[in-house]
Amino acid sequence: MSNIINSLYNMRLLDDLARKETAIHKIHPLMKLLTTVVYLTVVVSFGKYEIGSLLPLFFYPVMVLALAELPVKPILLRILLVEPLIIGIGILNPLFDHQVFYLGGIAISRGWVTFFSIFIKCGLTVTAALLLIATTGMDRLASAFRMLKIPRLFVLQLLLTYRYISVLMEEVARILRAYSLRAPEHKGIHRNAWGSLAGQLILRTFDRAQRVYEAMCLRGFTGEYNTGGYGKIKVWDFAYLLGWVSFFAIAKIYNIPMLIGSLLTGVVR
């Protein structure tokens, strides 16, 4: 049960991190959003055998992590949460793709290459999304969505879902606490109680959500989630976007690791 309460605190960690005031945090949300979108597009645009070309793209998350002074461990843990899913998707690749190629005399199955390619791409995209939230915050991200003219309803839905996850988890924690105190012998929840607990949970969450909604309405909420001024886009914000987009373009067009390799070997010769 303490896991649920811990994860509630952990979930809000990204909000806490978003309140830092580093150079990255101060960049306009819209520019960070666009940078992330371009990054994701470039990452997924690489072919399934192009692992080498993907490597320069590690530079972006590493730089953002360092400049935004974000803790590495919690971000890594969140990425690991998604990895089992990706392993599930890609693990059959080595079985189906038997073609072999040689790397420095070592035979490697192409299936394994595609598997690692999926694994890396997933890691990079999830990291980019997490970094965007951890350096921007959900509220400011929503204002960036609105600037892009994404319909109000979708943005509201995103924000309220994010808000209600914690409401739901708080209710789950309460129900589990009450259950475990009266069932000390049980390790989990007995299947006989599953139905009634789930029913209770849904009713309570409805009730709680209704009260939260009423509190919002009483303070003038009419469907538009106002998160404060958008702030003006400065030259530095543009420079951030342009800088990264240029880097991603170069990484896409040129095989940077190969260029560095040939440069080094050229020097050695």
Place this chain on the structure above:
Amino acid sequence: MSHHKLEVKDLHFIYPDGHKAVNGMSFCIYHGESVGIIGANGAGKSTLLMLLMGVLFPCQGEVLVGDVHVTKKTLPYIRQRLGMVFQDPDDQLFMTTVYDDVAFGPRNYKLEEKEVEKRVMQALEMVGILHLKDRAPFKLSGGEKRAAAIASVLSMQPDILVMDEPTAGLDPKSRRRVMGLLKSFEHTRIITSHDLDMVFDLCERTIVIKAGEIAAQGLTSEILVNEELMDSCGLEVPLALQNCPVCGIKKQFKQLNGLP
């Protein structure tokens, strides 16, 4: 100052399951008054508050804020004039920081961000939690949460403050602090509570509700000491006015008022 007046005329409300929660209530609350609404559980206090705020609408009768009827059309105006503090501050605080939460109301009224900031700072300073403005609401203590919830309403600069159990779940010191805070306000205040000692301290007038009807209304100093009335409405005389628990001697207050 008629726009600060709150008038309830022959109010009736029946829930869809047929339960008559409010049954012909009428009263008027004037500018600057502090009024306590008390009653046993299920007496109809919360329903009454919901009707005052326009969350529910009556089957019969009307609620007037100043000279404006509470209807769906007038809700934006009504909700700017009436600010409600919920019993559970967790229902009220939902943004990621205290600042954003307090700014939520003013931003909904499309105020300039500078004006929003001014109001937020004022409200936080009034309740004495300016230093908590960047904290996440869920990390605050019970008393701090309550203060933040009150600030989130004050920032809308309402004329009338409606509070549902403002001292519920607070430790004695936090309770005393919140009471001091409420006492310092010049707003018209409507407070529902089971904390009768608090009502005795803060409200000049009290309305007693029983089974959806007004059982009595008048000066708090007369209503709350009326043991018979309190008992018939499922309540008790405030602890501060009861006999000394050690020696059983009756309190001076009762003797001064010529009560048994």
